[in-house]
Amino acid sequence: MKLRGSVWKYGDNVDTDVIIPGKYLRSADFKVFAEHAMEGIDPAFRPAAGDVIVAGRNFGCGSSREQAPLAIKYAGISCVIAKSFARIFFRNAINVGLPIVEADVFDAVQKGDIIEVDLDGGYVTAGGARYASTRLPGFLQDILDAGGLVAYRRRQR
Amino acid sequence: MGTISEEILGRASGKPANAGDFVVAGVDYAMSHDGTSVLAVKAFREMGVDKVWDPGRIIIPFDHLAPANNENTAQLQKEIRQWAAAQKITHLYEVGEGICHQLMAEYGFALPGKVVIGADSHSCTYGAFGAFATGVGATDMAEIYASGRLWFRVPETIKVTVDGELPPGVAPKDVILHVIRAIRTDGATYKAVEFYGETIREMSMAGRMTLCNMAIEMGGKAGIVPPDARTFDYINGRAAEDYRPAYASKDATYCDVIDFNVAGLSPQVACPPDVDNVRDAGEVENVAIDQVLIGSCTNGRMEDLAAAASILKNRKVKCRTLVIPASRAVMLEAVETGVAATLLNAGATICNPGCGPCLGGHMGVLAEGEACLSTTNRNFRGRMGKGAAVYLGSPLTAAATALNGRITDPRRYV
Numbered sequence: 001m002k003l004r005g006s007v008w009k010y011g012d013n014v015d016t017d018v019i020i021p022g023k024y025l026r027s028a029d030f031k032v033f034a035e036h037a038m039e040g041i042d043p044a045f046r047p048a049a050g051d052v053i054v055a056g057r058n059f060g061c062g063s064s065r066e067q068a069p070l071a072i073k074y075a076g077i078s079c080v081i082a083k084s085f086a087r088i089f090f091r092n093a094i095n096v097g098l099p100i101v102e103a104d105v106f107d108a109v110q111k112g113d114i115i116e117v118d119l120d121g122g123y124v125t126a127g128g129a130r131y132a133s134t135r136l137p138g139f140l141q142d143i144l145d146a147g148g149l150v151a152y153r154r155r156q157r
Numbered sequence: 158m159g160t161i162s163e164e165i166l167g168r169a170s171g172k173p174a175n176a177g178d179f180v181v182a183g184v185d186y187a188m189s190h191d192g193t194s195v196l197a198v199k200a201f202r203e204m205g206v207d208k209v210w211d212p213g214r215i216i217i218p219f220d221h222l223a224p225a226n227n228e229n230t231a232q233l234q235k236e237i238r239q240w241a242a243a244q245k246i247t248h249l250y251e252v253g254e255g256i257c258h259q260l261m262a263e264y265g266f267a268l269p270g271k272v273v274i275g276a277d278s279h280s281c282t283y284g285a286f287g288a289f290a291t292g293v294g295a296t297d298m299a300e301i302y303a304s305g306r307l308w309f310r311v312p313e314t315i316k317v318t319v320d321g322e323l324p325p326g327v328a329p330k331d332v333i334l335h336v337i338r339a340i341r342t343d344g345a346t347y348k349a350v351e352f353y354g355e356t357i358r359e360m361s362m363a364g365r366m367t368l369c370n371m372a373i374e375m376g377g378k379a380g381i382v383p384p385d386a387r388t389f390d391y392i393n394g395r396a397a398e399d400y401r402p403a404y405a406s407k408d409a410t411y412c413d414v415i416d417f418n419v420a421g422l423s424p425q426v427a428c429p430p431d432v433d434n435v436r437d438a439g440e441v442e443n444v445a446i447d448q449v450l451i452g453s454c455t456n457g458r459m460e461d462l463a464a465a466a467s468i469l470k471n472r473k474v475k476c477r478t479l480v481i482p483a484s485r486a487v488m489l490e491a492v493e494t495g496v497a498a499t500l501l502n503a504g505a506t507i508c509n510p511g512c513g514p515c516l517g518g519h520m521g522v523l524a525e526g527e528a529c530l531s532t533t534n535r536n537f538r539g540r541m542g543k544g545a546a547v548y549l550g551s552p553l554t555a556a557a558t559a560l561n562g563r564i565t566d567p568r569r570y571v
Contacts, residue, residue, distance in 0.1 A: 013342055013343070013431055015535075015537045015538075017516075017517070017535070017537040017538065017539060017540045018537065018538055018539060021517060021539055021543070022516040022517035022518050022540065023517055023518065023522075025192060025518070026222060026226075026227070026229055026230045026233065026518070027229065027233075028195050028196065028199060028233065040537075040538055040539040040543075041538070057343055058342060058343035058346065058376065061342060061343065061376065062278065062535060062537060063277075063278045063516070063535075064193065064275075064276060064277055064278040064280075064292040064293060064294050065192075065193070065294070066193075066196050066294035066295040066296060067196070084343065084346060086343070086346060086376060087346060087347050087376070087378055088278055088292055088293060088294060088373075091293060091294060091297055092293075092294035092295075092296070092297075095294060095296035095297060096296060137179060139179075139308070148296065149200075149296045149297070149299075149300060150200050150203045150204055150296060150299070153204045153205075153300070153303070154203070154204060154205055
């Protein structure tokens with residue numbers, strides 16, 4: 001799968017409280033999460049469908065709130081690229097069907113640049129250069145391809 | 158054989174587990190609270206499964222927004238109660254019983270050698286009892302509800318050894334902030350941390366819970382103390398079932414070994430906006446504080462309240478001071494021992510057991526530009542209110558700070 005979009009760029013340690021502040025958790029409505037995505041760090045965050053977040057180390061650190069990847073996904077982001085991810089966010093993103101890859105492109109792109117992610121090929125293309133990205137183990141890629149763990153499990157039954 | 162995590166995950170998956178392996182492990186106990194059960198139940202329903210795998214192994218405490226702060230929360234909580242009743246889940250702990258992680262200890266679900274998974278990032282707290290315990294999100298929890306199993310990547314382990322007698326005025330919270338200062342907020346990502354050394358051996362179970370609770374703040378998947386006589390003393394009479402302790406073998410492989418000596422440690426304060434932004438309390442004594450919070454799964458236990466009371470006794474606080482006991486049992490003991498009266502006489506407000514304003518939900522959220530010195534575990538931007546600053550410290554530091562309305566090294570009072 002290839003994903004292509006415009007870059008929204010953030011730094012290291014983007015935590016789940018800035019991705020979706022705690023006061024918005026008292027809801028089961030994904031639209032509410034999406035409306036407030038990244039509000040704690042960037043109130044001007046209004047991605048177009050398919051846009052990509054590029055970040056530094058430890059993206060998604062903090063709480064186990066699955067509302068964090070849900071907010072990002074339903075805001076229209078097609079993929080998050082970071083130098084590294086916090087582990088609960090990593091699992092949650094796959095489970096809700098939000099593609100994430102580790103790649104070191106942080107210094108190579110600016111906000112608004114066009115970036116392309118080849119999930120199967122294991123690389124990211126930006127500014128004419130190609131950067132290696134991680135590929136998921138097979139069973140995790142299957143969950144992601146199904147659109148998340150719920151869909152994967154339904155398909156298995 | 159191997160590290161504690163390798164040993165426990167090997168047993169739970171039925172085959173040898175080595176760091177880096179992917180295993181599917183049976184879960185002994187699963188916890189989700191009022192905050193995370195909403196999405197977990199939704200995902201469970203969408204999976205198309207009728208019944209949970211074992212209603213006796215699912216624990217649902219109401220602590221995050223307890224009592225409910227508005228109609229919307231109340232409605233979501235009502236739906237969790239209805240679902241739990243329909244699923245015949247008996248370990249449901251109502252509003253006022255306490256914080257999920259404290260209850261998992263008090264009711265004997267956090268046990269040596271067990272796999273205990275919570276839909277809350279601070280579920281690593283149960284490692285204080287020698288469990289392999291970690292936090293997951295709502296959909297993973299739904300998977301456990303459905304099957305009682307979950308996949309794990311067997312973590313590498315960092316061996317942390319802490320030696321030295323804690324000086325007066327220095328608490329387990331200072332130890333873990335000192336450790337995080339060295340390992341950094343992502344230094345243990347995807348890894349487990351095992352705690353050894355004389356300081357740990359001499360530390361109470363409450364202190365060990367403070368340590369393991371904050372393993373996640375360095376990215377850790379688990380923080381584990383090998384069970385000893387103190388562990389068994391605590392568990393004896395509480396354990397929900399039989400257990401078999403797990404220990405690391407002599408030839409266990411660690412990805413890193415880090416030694417600390419805390420004999421000369423000062424009280425520590427984590428400044429905004431990252432938990433590894435740690436200074437000696439004395440370096441930040443000029444910072445004005447609007448509210449002090451003593452409580453949470455990190456530091457809301459009896460010895461924490463008693464430590465705060467030891468400084469607040471016969472004195473008056475100079476800023477808003479909230480005390481939130483970690484459980485009903487803690488609150489009762491504070492009442493019965495006179496600690497609650499000491500805190501109230503000093504001008505503190507005692508709230509009902511629960512998470513309180515730790516995650517910015519209710520009961521003490523701050524205004525823009527205000528600052529809180531808190532015994533909780535996170536000081537992220539906006540966590541306790543948009544534009545408000547959170548400083549993390551021990552209950553002793555919190556109490557000393559409350560007396561001055563600015564950050565204060567508690568050694569001035571001990």
